[in-house]
Amino acid sequence: MLSISSYLALKEVWRNRGRFLLVSLVIALITLLVLFIAALGEGLGNGNREYISKLDAELVVFQAKSDFLIQASRLGRNRLLSVRRVDGVDNAGMLGTTNANLIVPADNSSLKVALLGVEPGRPGEPPVEEGQQLGTSQAKEAIIDRNTALRSKLAIGDMLTLRVTQGTDDEFYKLRVVGITGGQQYALQPSVFVPFNTWDTVRPKSEAEIGVSSDPVANVILVKLTDPSQVEQVRSLLTRQVEKVDAATIDEVIQALPGYSAQQSTLNTQGGFTLFIGILVIGGFFQIQILQKVPQIGVLKAIGTSNPIVATAAVIQIVVVTVIGVAVGGLLTFLLSLFFPPTIPIVFNGTSAAVAIIALVLIGPLGGLVSIRYAVKIEPLKALGLSS
Amino acid sequence: MTAYALETQSVIKTYNSDSGIIKAVDDVSLQIAAGEFVALVGPSGSGKTTMLSILAALLQPSSGQILLDGQDLATMSDVARVALRREKIGFTFQANNLVPYLTAVENVELMLRLNKKLDRAGRMRARELLARLGLGERLNNLPGQMSGGQQQRVAIARALIHSPSLVLADEPTASLDTERAYQVVETFAGLIHEQNRAGIMVTHDLRMCEYVDRVLQMQDGKLVKIYTDRKDILKLAKGGRHS
Numbered sequence: 001m002l003s004i005s006s007y008l009a010l011k012e013v014w015r016n017r018g019r020f021l022l023v024s025l026v027i028a029l030i031t032l033l034v035l036f037i038a039a040l041g042e043g044l045g046n047g048n049r050e051y052i053s054k055l056d057a058e059l060v061v062f063q064a065k066s067d068f069l070i071q072a073s074r075l076g077r078n079r080l081l082s083v084r085r086v087d088g089v090d091n092a093g094m095l096g097t098t099n100a101n102l103i104v105p106a107d108n109s110s111l112k113v114a115l116l117g118v119e120p121g122r123p124g125e126p127p128v129e130e131g132q133q134l135g136t137s138q139a140k141e142a143i144i145d146r147n148t149a150l151r152s153k154l155a156i157g158d159m160l161t162l163r164v165t166q167g168t169d170d171e172f173y174k175l176r177v178v179g180i181t182g183g184q185q186y187a188l189q190p191s192v193f194v195p196f197n198t199w200d201t202v203r204p205k206s207e208a209e210i211g212v213s214s215d216p217v218a219n220v221i222l223v224k225l226t227d228p229s230q231v232e233q234v235r236s237l238l239t240r241q242v243e244k245v246d247a248a249t250i251d252e253v254i255q256a257l258p259g260y261s262a263q264q265s266t267l268n269t270q271g272g273f274t275l276f277i278g279i280l281v282i283g284g285f286f287q288i289q290i291l292q293k294v295p296q297i298g299v300l301k302a303i304g305t306s307n308p309i310v311a312t313a314a315v316i317q318i319v320v321v322t323v324i325g326v327a328v329g330g331l332l333t334f335l336l337s338l339f340f341p342p343t344i345p346i347v348f349n350g351t352s353a354a355v356a357i358i359a360l361v362l363i364g365p366l367g368g369l370v371s372i373r374y375a376v377k378i379e380p381l382k383a384l385g386l387s388s
Numbered sequence: 389m390t391a392y393a394l395e396t397q398s399v400i401k402t403y404n405s406d407s408g409i410i411k412a413v414d415d416v417s418l419q420i421a422a423g424e425f426v427a428l429v430g431p432s433g434s435g436k437t438t439m440l441s442i443l444a445a446l447l448q449p450s451s452g453q454i455l456l457d458g459q460d461l462a463t464m465s466d467v468a469r470v471a472l473r474r475e476k477i478g479f480t481f482q483a484n485n486l487v488p489y490l491t492a493v494e495n496v497e498l499m500l501r502l503n504k505k506l507d508r509a510g511r512m513r514a515r516e517l518l519a520r521l522g523l524g525e526r527l528n529n530l531p532g533q534m535s536g537g538q539q540q541r542v543a544i545a546r547a548l549i550h551s552p553s554l555v556l557a558d559e560p561t562a563s564l565d566t567e568r569a570y571q572v573v574e575t576f577a578g579l580i581h582e583q584n585r586a587g588i589m590v591t592h593d594l595r596m597c598e599y600v601d602r603v604l605q606m607q608d609g610k611l612v613k614i615y616t617d618r619k620d621i622l623k624l625a626k627g628g629r630h631s
């Protein structure tokens with residue numbers, strides 16, 4: 001049955017290859033669109049959460065009532081000490097976040113970066129791929145992420161200049177680049193990691209903060225557990241034993257990142273709609289084609305072709321046209337992606353591309369379902385031109 | 389029971405229409421032996437196509453019996469009728485005969501493919517049959533590249549290739565000029581006799597009756613007259629174009 005079905009299906013495709021190719025091309029364009037939307041979603045999401053999702057920590061401690069918003073939370077050193085005393089906590093480090101301008105040496109332009117204060121050797125300090133980890137809490141050193149290195153052309157051993165506004169003045173700070181870490185963007189910005197006390201010195205300050213010497217204040221505390229499976233237990237211990245704090249898992253923090261969920265759901269909706277339009281386009285094409293094919297399907301049935309053969313042939317045809325379209329679209333996407341500058345947040349992630357491709361391959365048969373039903377119902381008598 | 393290839397008993401087909409019940413086929417009983425070629429004639433609306441569709445297992449009669457090689461078509465399941473059409477019946481229709489994306493020879497071979505009987509010998513026979521029908525040069529033409537008459541001849545080859553018991557043709561000469569029509573029907577009749585099939589041809593053109601063994605005349609759904617005598621048949625054929 002399969003051999004006669006595929007014989008009929010493929011002969012028809014081959015003898016009408018121009019028309020079928022056109023449909024494949026439409027599917028290819030839909031594929032291109034869907035894959036790019038997926039890649040954009042992945043890229044944007046990634047740029048937003050990259051640093052957080054790669055953290056060597058299971059829990060993040062926030063100031064109570066800060067809604068898991070990192071910028072809204074303030075925690076001092078006394079909290080850090082309490083956190084470290086909680087059972088099940090293996091290690092904990094402060095994380096301070098802010099923005100700064102990095103002066104690109106080549107042309108003195110400024111690059112907006114996320115300036116992150118981390119404690120050397122504690123959770124929060126990213127592992128370097130080249131060079132060394134940070135020395136001490138006061139060291140005038142920095143680790144930059146791959147993205148920052150690409151855009152600023154800074155290398156290990158170079159001096160890095162930060163421009164920050166403190167009070168009403170622009171201040172310049174020079175730090176030595178000691179290490180380069182992988183992709184560690186934070187809030188869609190390339191990042192610069194500095195020792196926590198250095199961070200407190202160089203971070204932008206309001207007029208009121210200048211000259212007042214106080215204990216440096218972090219945004220959140222990153223907690224690594226002795227046993228990662230004990231997340232819930234340690235979380236409730238933390239909130240009970242440390243004053244006025246909330247604890248969140250990494251996933252919860254990511255979902256609470258400003259704009260993250262909204263952005264992802266917008267892009268998912270767009271992708272879904274594109275797939276839906278694909279179903280309609282393919283469904284429409286095959287329906288029109290079936291209407292034109294009533295006499296020939298009638299002949300086939302009259303000479304003794306069974307319904308399963310007719311239906312299988314229709315499915316094979318749709319699958320072939322869709323698979324060719326998706327393959328061409330995938331290839332086009334790949335070729336196009338080679339020409340995209342690294343500054344555009346596009347990331348082709350295996351899983352999301354695979355999901356998109358499976359969805360795309362399924363839209364063909366789904367769209368063609370109505371036409372297949374119609375083909376099965378055609379009366380062979382119609383071939384005789386007898387009954388209408 | 390005698391060994392007729394095809395035998396019908398009181399076949400009736402009624403349709404309900406606005407103006408009441410139409411008896412498209414009204415109590416038709418007939419027998420056709422293997423190796424016999426008959427013509428079904430009659431005025432427009434007399435029920436020829438309806439009768440042919442019933443014999444082709446494409447249409448269920450309202451009542452009656454149709455025995456093809458001893459099997460009753462009227463009581464068969466749908467699946468069994470599809471198989472029967474594939475194995476025991478050969479067709480040519482008035483129009484839209486061929487599968488448009490298959491070449492002449494592929495259209496003929498399709499019948500063998502459907503029956504899972506396409507082998508080297510089958511391929512040879514398909515080509516020979518087409519050559520005999522004057523299409524030796526057209527084997528690889530698509531239907532769209534052939535004239536109506538050429539298509540009709542491909543359909544005749546397809547109707548015969550799988551050694552069916554019954555061969556049915558609805559107006560096989562409708563799209564042909566007189567000269568071609570004679571040729572096609574003569575070849576058709578020759579093949580049916582030679583291969584010992586039971587053949588029925590519906591036609592408007594009484595001149596084509598020259599090549600048949602019997603003429604069945606229908607009127608208002610009834611089988612009103614059967615010409616068996618050779619002289620009567622030839623007289624009918626000389627008589628003119630229309631029944």
Ligand SMILES: Nc1ncnc2c1ncn2[C@@H]1O[C@H](COP(=O)(O)OP(=O)(O)OP(=O)(O)O)[C@@H](O)[C@H]1O
Pocket residue numbers: 386387388403404405410411412430431432433434435436437438439
């Ligand atoms: N599906 C149908 N529904 C209702 N009436 C029908 C149907 N098919 C055929 N008829 C009627 O049955 C009668 C016989 O029709 P049929 O097509 O068998 O005639 P015919 O002898 O083939 O005519 P023609 O020579 O014009 O082809 C006609 O009155 C026709 O209107």
Ligand SMILES: [Mg+2]
Pocket residue numbers: 436437438
């Ligand atoms: Mg008719």
